[in-house]
Amino acid sequence: MFTGDVGLELGGRVAAALRTALDVEITAEQALIRPSAAGRGADYQCNAAMSLAKRVGRAPREVAELIVTHLDAADLVEPPEVAGPGFVNFTLRREWLQQWATGLLADPRLGVRSAPRPRRYAIDYGSPNVAKEMHVGHLRSSIIGDAIVRMLEFAGHEVIRHNHLGDWGTPFGMLIEHLVDEGWAAGGEHSISDLNSFYQAARKKFDADQDFAERARRRVVALQSGDEATLGLWRELVGESERHFAQVYQLLGVKLTAEDYYGESFYNPFLADTIAELEAKGLTELSDGAVCVFPPGFSNREGDRLPLIARKSDGGYGYASTDLATVRYWTRDRQATDLLYVVGSPQAQHFQMVFKASEQAGWLDQAHRAVHIGFGSVLGSDGQMLRTRAGSTIKLVDLLREAVDRAAAVVAERTELDERQRAEVARAVGIGAVKYADLSNDRVKDYVFAWDRMLAMEGNTSVYLQYANTRVLSIIGRAGRSAPEGTEVVLHAAAERALVVKLLQLPAALAAATEEFAPHKLCTYLYETAAAFSAFYENCPILKAPDDRTQLSRLALAQLTSRVLTLGLALLGIDTPEQL
Ligand code: ARG
Numbered sequence: 001m002f003t004g005d006v007g008l009e010l011g012g013r014v015a016a017a018l019r020t021a022l023d024v025e026i027t028a029e030q031a032l033i034r035p036s037a038a039g040r041g042a043d044y045q046c047n048a049a050m051s052l053a054k055r056v057g058r059a060p061r062e063v064a065e066l067i068v069t070h071l072d073a074a075d076l077v078e079p080p081e082v083a084g085p086g087f088v089n090f091t092l093r094r095e096w097l098q099q100w101a102t103g104l105l106a107d108p109r110l111g112v113r114s115a116p117r118p119r120r121y122a123i124d125y126g127s128p129n130v131a132k133e134m135h136v137g138h139l140r141s142s143i144i145g146d147a148i149v150r151m152l153e154f155a156g157h158e159v160i161r162h163n164h165l166g167d168w169g170t171p172f173g174m175l176i177e178h179l180v181d182e183g184w185a186a187g188g189e190h191s192i193s194d195l196n197s198f199y200q201a202a203r204k205k206f207d208a209d210q211d212f213a214e215r216a217r218r219r220v221v222a223l224q225s226g227d228e229a230t231l232g233l234w235r236e237l238v239g240e241s242e243r244h245f246a247q248v249y250q251l252l253g254v255k256l257t258a259e260d261y262y263g264e265s266f267y268n269p270f271l272a273d274t275i276a277e278l279e280a281k282g283l284t285e286l287s288d289g290a291v292c293v294f295p296p297g298f299s300n301r302e303g304d305r306l307p308l309i310a311r312k313s314d315g316g317y318g319y320a321s322t323d324l325a326t327v328r329y330w331t332r333d334r335q336a337t338d339l340l341y342v343v344g345s346p347q348a349q350h351f352q353m354v355f356k357a358s359e360q361a362g363w364l365d366q367a368h369r370a371v372h373i374g375f376g377s378v379l380g381s382d383g384q385m386l387r388t389r390a391g392s393t394i395k396l397v398d399l400l401r402e403a404v405d406r407a408a409a410v411v412a413e414r415t416e417l418d419e420r421q422r423a424e425v426a427r428a429v430g431i432g433a434v435k436y437a438d439l440s441n442d443r444v445k446d447y448v449f450a451w452d453r454m455l456a457m458e459g460n461t462s463v464y465l466q467y468a469n470t471r472v473l474s475i476i477g478r479a480g481r482s483a484p485e486g487t488e489v490v491l492h493a494a495a496e497r498a499l500v501v502k503l504l505q506l507p508a509a510l511a512a513a514t515e516e517f518a519p520h521k522l523c524t525y526l527y528e529t530a531a532a533f534s535a536f537y538e539n540c541p542i543l544k545a546p547d548d549r550t551q552l553s554r555l556a557l558a559q560l561t562s563r564v565l566t567l568g569l570a571l572l573g574i575d576t577p578e579q580l
Pocket of ligand 1: 124127128129164165166323326341343
């Protein structure tokens with residue numbers, strides 16, 4: 001039985017029709033089958049005739065007519081119709097929809113196929129800096145990266161997570177000297193309550209105190225030459241920061257763990273070879289004493305070529321050197337086929353240059369793909385970068401705890417839940433709200449962080465979806481039975497049919513969200529699904545269904561809806577409590 005993407009299935013049939021009629025070859029994707037807008041009286045439409053017309057030298061409507069005449073899809077759709085300038089409108093056959101929905105009950109993947117050719121993804125996300133608080137940009141990277149990881153894994157790909165911790169470089173001289181001044185020793189019992197103030201204190205001393213600055217510089221040299229005592233202190237500092245980050249990751253419920261740390265220091269042993277390889281391949285030039293790569297196509301306003309600094313004039317390595325090493329390491333040593341970097345949009349050019357240079361070096365070729373998954377900023381209600389009222393940067397742990405507290409206030413009124421359940425629900429709702437507010441916006445855009453909006457019970461929010469799901473579950477609970485596998489789905493009412501057509505779109509919505517790294521497309525789909533269920537429930541009573549067969553069929557639709565919502569939210573990293 002058919003259990004895939006109905007749009008692609010139709011696309012394949014349209015492609016076959018075009019082959020017979022016009023002797024042209026297109027793929028199922030190129031048939032451009034899209035869900036029709038509501039109220040158009042059709043389920044899907046084919047948009048290909050317009051673009052093909054030129055290619056085959058015929059009028060678009062003529063191409064559309066030929067598709068209709070030669071189409072072999074009577075099992076799937078009613079006789080199609082040509083509309084407007086050359087659209088072909090398709091209405092799925094009721095029998096086919098019924099069979100498909102019946103089959104779906106037994107399909108743990110809800111119609112979503114696994115990737116026929118799984119790839120190995122290496123995804124860089126999270127990536128905060130040691131001895132600094134994570135900021136909202138790191139929050140976005142963690143949330144977006146995590147949703148992408150979950151979607152890719154569900155699609156059947158291998159995914160290696162790596163957290164590019166900023167744990168190396170010149171600031172560590174001053175940070176370690178500050179540690180020493182504070183009386184730290186390797187292996188001792190210490191903690192930093194506030195990473196930012198620690199960093200700022202070190203910075204202040206560095207700027208004001210010549211002697212300290214000199215010590216800091218010597219400390220960098222000691223660190224880089226592998227001095228054991230210095231490395232011990234450095235590990236203390238990194239460890240302390242990692243504990244702070246782990247707290248945020250745990251509260252947030254993202255998949256990043258201690259095993260996923262591949263900080264800048266990890267690439268240290270590879271830097272010399274990486275740069276030597278670029279030199280040997282003739283890709284470097286000496287510029288002001290620094291070894292630079294000038295990937296083609298990048299220049300500033302004055303028209304000067306832009307460099308990637310591979311080795312600084314003092315012999316040290318920087319951010320760009322390390323990122324060149326990441327591409328080489330993940331493609332060559334770890335055989336990753338796809339490299340993803342979930343990092344804010346301001347670094348777009350850096351990554352384009354790193355990728356270009358890596359192509360020149362031969363680390364990226366036809367078999368590989370490298371993608372910078374950029375994202376916009378989070379703004380406060382004043383339209384400025386999100387800050388506390390006092391004007392300082394917001395501590396993420398505080399922000400997340402506030403989310404849970406606010407959600408707790410929302411669920412506090414629910415007396416039938418016990419203490420522990422309430423805490424769990426508050427966490428699912430609060431963290432879900434923060435994640436969903438982020439994921440439901442097109443990631444390249446900025447968005448405004450607004451508690452009221454993200455915790456609203458109505459509208460495209462996670463709590464609306466979580467609530468919709470508990471409502472479905474409660475209806476099933478009240479029915480006192482559920483529809484077993486094999487239950488025959490019967491579709492009579494328009495709202496029943498519309499719900500099934502929506503459920504049928506899961507594979508396509510998920511494919512778009514996964515392939516375009518666009519979780520908001522999954523959000524939109526889930527929201528529409530919840531709305532389709534509401535309309536269905538209003539028009540098609542379940543508990544008071546006219547007969548047993550109809551009740552079972554409607555229960556089956558309710559179960560499928562809940563499974564789609566639960567799966568969709570899980571892929572976004574959001575929990576679905578059974579009660580709210
Ligand atoms: N630590 C960097 C920052 O906070 C982000 C690192 C992103 N990953 C990378 N491979 N450059 O801006």
